[in-house]
Amino acid sequence: MKARKTFTRTATAATAAGALAWIAITGAGASATGTTDTTALKAVAEEGPGYAIEDFGYPNADRILAEQHITLKRGDGHIVLADCASATDLMELWARDKEKICFRVTGTTGYLTLEIPSVFAVKGNNYSAQVDLKVGEEEKTWEVNKNSWTAVGESADEQGREFMLMEIRTAK
Template sequence: MKTYKKLLRNVGATLGAGALAWLAVGGISPSPAQVPSSAMAAVADEGPGYAIEDFGYPNADRILADRGIKLKRGDGHITLADCASATDLLEVWSRANDKICFRVTGTTGWLTMEIPAVFAVKGNGYTTRVDMTTGTEEKTFDVNKNAWTPVGESADELGRDFMLMEIRTSG
């Protein structure tokens, strides 16, 4: 008897849901002329805006003010890290900012920034490339995995200052 009652309850719930769906699709709703415009305006004004990802680095203004590091945009797979927080970090050495560390996650990542006077990068387990500029000249350096790589002024015959502009990684 319990099974029969349970079956009737399920059938009733299904029929009720179907009837509600039919009413909604069947157009038995108030027409826009029947809804006061103030009600529609209030709902439109109170609704949340669209979430549009601009890939801007979170708290970039605060990081610039606190540490002098200008982080611009990224995909979230390369993030600024405390150098003492882990061992498998990318280390960027700059005469202007000393050592700056980045945590890398995911299979690929990118981060744009402006870090002046960069002269060395210590790679981690990821394949890494860095884009740098000096004046109007742009150079790309492949970073050795788990080893130090001279970049910027230490790899330049003229010893010019280079600004780190982008880090790209892949698994």
């Protein structure tokens, strides 16, 4: 009995959907003169939802900026901010004005653009990683050692200048 009710509901829904599709295709909106009223169709189309276009913007970036003073811009979702106590295989970094900041890395490749000032050390995980830092108009890239600390920014700069972390890239 239950199967018959489910079948009846499904068949009714399919019939209704087919009828709507037939009306749309055959132009049942045609008037008595044989012309189609495109004004009504156009109005509905213009009011419909827009396209969903992924801009790769970091989710909740405004909240993270307000709470943690970290600017996360965009990425592919394979490098995400993480609680440093949540796992052992995290990428870690130290910045002059912050406690340790950690990122979870997943997938075969990843990238994240961000802004964290005064970064001076990065600890890699099991991924190959590169970080881009900037001071003034000068940009530098550092290869991050797997599972160990790498001096970057002011700790690797002969002049001891404070660099801003701009991008992290990883590969498995």
